Amino acid sequence: MSVLHLSKAVYDAIRAHGEETYPHECCGALLGQSTPDGWRINLSVKAGNTRTDSAHNRYQISPGELVRIEREARKQGLSIGGFYHSHPDHPAQWSSTDLAEAHWLGCSYVITAVAQGKAILTNSFLLAGETEEDRRFELETIEVTE
């Protein structure tokens, strides 16, 4: 099982973001460095959810915002290593929608279940595979470091 290393600040920030936007889904990017030991994430960036038509059960980050996030990451010597979003009143498990819309192979997709406004569980799934056709989510261990 692969490991996603999150700083305590990032772990707390993404859970707080899910509580902040409840009952809507939050979303954002995870910036860090790829190591043989897995992604080491030391910065999270909040993004706007463009799915205002169905924000309680859908999220989407505008590509223009992604371009700006990636540009800032490069300036800091970091890469986009994954993304996070919340599942309001829904388990911290990937859904068929999540997989259908996932295209960042080798990156982590972090999901926080938020129940009645409180973040209860955060899981991470690596988008594994070599191509669009064989991509799949694999549960990974989250290691939180101070």
Added chain:
Amino acid sequence: MTIYIPTPLRPFAAGNDTVEVTAATVAGALDQLTQAHPDLRKHLFTSEGKVRAFVNLYLNDEDVRYLPAKEETAISPNDTLSIIPSIAGGTS
């Protein structure tokens, strides 16, 4: 011009996060990119040769889909092209 390669496509571009190409149009730049790194082709294009729906191309700050000439838009050496796969999802 400089093409920015997103994290998931770097393994198919010899690990590079940027690739320099010299071309006259966006389409020409993509052609040079995939000639230099053929493994990228199946990630960027459908079997019919069209850019995959989830692949966003930004010429500087402009979405290429919304430029009048789209991928035939002329480029200059100082332009940048960002390749950004889409991000979306949700419950159910």
